[in-house]
Amino acid sequence: MTTTIRTTTRGHVALRAVSREYGLGDHVVTALDDVSVEFPPGTFTAIMGPSGSGKSTLMHCAAGLDRPDAGSVLIGDIDMTQLGEKELTKFRRRHIGFVFQAFNLVPSLTAAQNVALPLRLDGKRPEKSEVAVALDLVGLSDRAAHLPSELSGGQQQRVAIARALISNPSVLFADEPTGALDITSSRTVLQQLRRLVDKHRQTVVTVTHDPVVAACADRVLFLADGRVVDEFSSRTPAQRIAARMTEWEA
Numbered sequence: 001m002t003t004t005i006r007t008t009t010r011g012h013v014a015l016r017a018v019s020r021e022y023g024l025g026d027h028v029v030t031a032l033d034d035v036s037v038e039f040p041p042g043t044f045t046a047i048m049g050p051s052g053s054g055k056s057t058l059m060h061c062a063a064g065l066d067r068p069d070a071g072s073v074l075i076g077d078i079d080m081t082q083l084g085e086k087e088l089t090k091f092r093r094r095h096i097g098f099v100f101q102a103f104n105l106v107p108s109l110t111a112a113q114n115v116a117l118p119l120r121l122d123g124k125r126p127e128k129s130e131v132a133v134a135l136d137l138v139g140l141s142d143r144a145a146h147l148p149s150e151l152s153g154g155q156q157q158r159v160a161i162a163r164a165l166i167s168n169p170s171v172l173f174a175d176e177p178t179g180a181l182d183i184t185s186s187r188t189v190l191q192q193l194r195r196l197v198d199k200h201r202q203t204v205v206t207v208t209h210d211p212v213v214a215a216c217a218d219r220v221l222f223l224a225d226g227r228v229v230d231e232f233s234s235r236t237p238a239q240r241i242a243a244r245m246t247e248w249e250a
């Protein structure tokens with residue numbers, strides 16, 4: 001089976017009737033309950049909801065890091081749930097970028113070497129210019145030779161974003177990318193994500209607890225008990241998002 005996405009559908013993510021349960025017998029937890037949602041190309045979506053509402057599970061299923069028990073997950077015209085393990089790994093490496101809250105950089109490698117890592121893992125020899133372009137996308141051209149320990153938290157997260165972008169993914173998923181950062185670093189990371197969407201038509205989906213981060217997104221989805229329970233579909237002021245969160249938590 002070939003896993004090439006048609007250019008017209010690149011960057012389009014669709015979850016159709018996705019369910020995911022964990023545990024067995026009396027201990028079954030329904031983390032996602034029949035969720036259908038689309039992330040159109042070149043859009044920035046924030047996912048919010050109380051702890052345990054299924055945000056990470058949604059991201060992991062959408063990114064092919066976890067397999068749903070039911071439903072399908074399409075990136076472009078490829079249904080990832082139909083791919084075998086090897087093919088899924090290969091597909092993920094080429095089409096999906098994932099950024100974690102904890103950066104997950106290799107401490108002994110420079111920023112440039114960290115960014116080049118996904119290509120090396122894919123058996124390719126990265127061109128210096130490819131790495132330079134990725135670092136430039138996140139405004140870190142001048143930090144290429146620095147080790148993670150020589151960078152601020154925000155800079156480390158931007159290296160992680162550059163690393164996720166090196167394979168020119170169709171979609172970038174970020175699970176609380178600003179969760180471990182101070183306000184200033186958090187805003188810089190956020191600006192970079194917004195810029196990727198506005199300037200480069202990247203599809204970005206991020207989980208966040210921060211109404212200011214969500215206010216920068218084109219759309220905010222609210223999850224509760226494994227379902228999408230509400231949505232703000234245009235840029236919404238942070239205050240209104242915060243008020244909605246408070247309502248849900250109450």
Ligand SMILES: Nc1ncnc2c1ncn2[C@@H]1O[C@H](COP(=O)(O)OP(=O)(O)OP(=O)(O)O)[C@@H](O)[C@H]1O
Nearest residue numbers: 022023029030031050051052053054055056057058
């Ligand atoms: N590997 C697992 N094994 C068992 N239960 C799990 C597993 N992963 C998630 N769950 C359960 O599924 C539900 C959804 O979890 P998930 O991590 O997706 O929520 P979340 O909204 O991301 O939470 P948080 O904001 O606290 O990170 C929770 O009840 C959680 O305990």
